[in-house]
Amino acid sequence: MLADMKKTDIKKLSEIYDPGSRESFVSLYMNMEKTNERFVEKRKKVCRSVLKGNNELIGNFDKTMKSIEKYLDMNDKEHGQKGLAIFASNEHDLFIAYKLGVQVEELMVVDTSPYIRPLARLRGDYETFSLVVLDNHRARIYVISSGKIEDKNKIARDIMKKHKKGGMSQARFQRLRVGATEHFLKEVAEEMLQLFSKDNVVKIVIAGPGNAKIMLKDLLPNELKNKTLDLIDVDFDEADRYLISMAEEAIQKDEKETVSNNVIRLKEEILKHGLAVYGLNDTIEAVKNGRLELLLLSKGYKKRGWICEKCQLVDSDITDKCPNCSGNVSEVDVIEEIIEFAERKGTKIEFVDDNPILHELDGVGGLLRF
Secondary structure (H helix, E strand, O other): OOOOHHHOOHHHHHOOOOOOOOOOEEEEEEEOOOOOHHHHHHHHHHHHHHHOOOHHHHHHHHHHHHHHHHHHHHOOOOOOOOEEEEEEEOOOOEEEEEEEOOOOOOEEEEEOOOOOHHHHHHHHHOOOEEEEEEOOOEEEEEEEEOOEEEEEEEEEOOOOOHHHOOOOOHHHHHHHHHHHHHHHHHHHHHHHHHHHHHHOOOEEEEEEOOOHHHHHHHHOOHHHHOOEEEEEEOOOOOOHHHHHHHHHHHHHHHHHHHHHHHHHHHHHHHHOOOOEEEOHHHHHHHHHOOOEEEEEEEOOOOOEEEEEOOOOOEEOOOOOEOOOOOOEEEEEEHHHHHHHHHHHHOOEEEEEOOOHHHHHOOOEEEEEOO
16 A cells, blocks of 8 residues: 555654664665666665674674565555655664655665655655535545545535526526525535545645636635635546646645745844754754754755764764763764654754755754744
């Protein structure tokens, strides 16, 4: 079964690490659309050659890879599956696999903890949204999550047709017809409220001909009205895939605007000496203390540094011993560690495309809760 990105337990993964600062976890991301059969074998060979000087690490690595390869042999690609993420460690009795409905870049990382950055990015890129297609007497409700499209409900009512007006006046017939349409749309709104609360829908696009979509939006409770991003004028019988593509474009446009506005907010708060942090050290401190409401990261930005698994101190300077507790340290991607801290604290994360403001702030910053 394909995994819902919103239900992948990234927080649990962020809390797992090797207390001895040893590279005992394997994280594997595979693109199932164009599977490179030699990718895993090549990465396995390279990683093994690096680890073979340590008997414990090489033993754990070999057993971990054996369990991964067994899973790959026994589990066929599912319909609609485009990606795969596996997190495993024989020593720590860990094996988690997510079949994904979205593509991922092929990657295999051996580290002191599961490598969650690609998964965190995917979750941010694929928020659950809904497409509602309707006219005056028919409605289809779709929920799109993690690349999966679910046809949630179809509603149809025999709304009065103009040719049925018989002997009544045109004005009275139109009043009855409008009343019947409004009653139908109220039913659609109630169905949306019930469905979307269960599916954690965060954005809505309504499509259809004429005024029905406008009437529906007016009838929605505020919690759904505020999530409605766009009204698309299109015939009800338009191809569904075409409509979903249009809805996805509206969602992506809104997401880009939201991220851009958050970077502007960060700039304004910095200028006012307000609720903002920037740069590695201050951002790490804020996120570890649970003060960060929103973490902003430049996409693709990496920074080598170290972490003390004993006291969890992180820094980008080069050192052999932790200056806080004299414990052993291991080399890490500091940005990955910031993401893990953010997941543990429930901090929202947004990945930002090339942005000159964030670039000048060392690629990382955030808005504070207090």
